[in-house]
Amino acid sequence: EIDKADADLLAGWHEKNVERKLLAVAGARREHRDCLQYTRPVRPLPEHSGVVGFCKRPQHRELKNGSLESKVSKLVEERGAFVGRWYKDVHGVTIEKWIEAGDIWFIEAHWGSVDLEAVLDMEIRAGRRQYRQGLKLAMQFLQLRVSLPSAAVKAISQFVPSYTEHLAGECEALEAASVRLSPDVSLREL
Numbered sequence: 001e002i003d004k005a006d007a008d009l010l011a012g013w014h015e016k017n018v019e020r021k022l023l024a025v026a027g028a029r030r031e032h033r034d035c036l037q038y039t040r041p042v043r044p045l046p047e048h049s050g051v052v053g054f055c056k057r058p059q060h061r062e063l064k065n066g067s068l069e070s071k072v073s074k075l076v077e078e079r080g081a082f083v084g085r086w087y088k089d090v091h092g093v094t095i096e097k098w099i100e101a102g103d104i105w106f107i108e109a110h111w112g113s114v115d116l117e118a119v120l121d122m123e124i125r126a127g128r129r130q131y132r133q134g135l136k137l138a139m140q141f142l143q144l145r146v147s148l149p150s151a152a153v154k155a156i157s158q159f160v161p162s163y164t165e166h167l168a169g170e171c172e173a174l175e176a177a178s179v180r181l182s183p184d185v186s187l188r189e190l
Contacts, residue, residue, distance in 0.1 A: 003082070006075055010086050013072045018054060022093065022109060025050035049110040051099065060103040076105055128163045135160055 097108040
């Protein structure tokens with residue numbers, strides 16, 4: 001009964017907060033190795049691994065009692081081994097190490113599944129395709145709705161970052177946000 005409730009809790013948390021981080025780390029590392037450099041500890045990790053933020057620790061000042069994150073945080077503190085088994089059994093991801101960085105939990109996750117690699121490849125291609133389609137639509141909007149001349153639209157498009165540059169910028173924004181949340185600990189030092 002407890003395991004079922006805890007598994008449901010983890011499933012909700014994973015879908016809402018962790019899955020996209022794992023996909024971003026794995027996908028960005030494959031797409032552009034330097035993009036998420038801060039997510040890797042000083043020691044080299046195996047090819048199919050990364051470090052992602054998991055949840056706030058119970059003493060985090062912004063953690064609200066009764067919230068999904070507070071329940072997950074309590075579960076990590078009390079039943080970390082269960083969380084690790086759940087990830088291995090359900091997602092084929094091994095939590096190699098729990099990392100306490102200030103008042104936030106990070107996980108060092110390892111994966112090696114061919115199925116997961118296929119999902120990551122599909123996610124990266126879809127992200128690149130959506131990015132390019134969005135840019136094309138924005139440029140058409142500038143030309144057709146705003147009535148900018150083609151030369152102006154072409155000049156503007158030269159300032160738009162490539163998909164990998166966009167990912168790198170997102171990573172820098174995440175790093176800045178993490179420093180604001182835990183100024184004593186830089187993610188690059190993990």
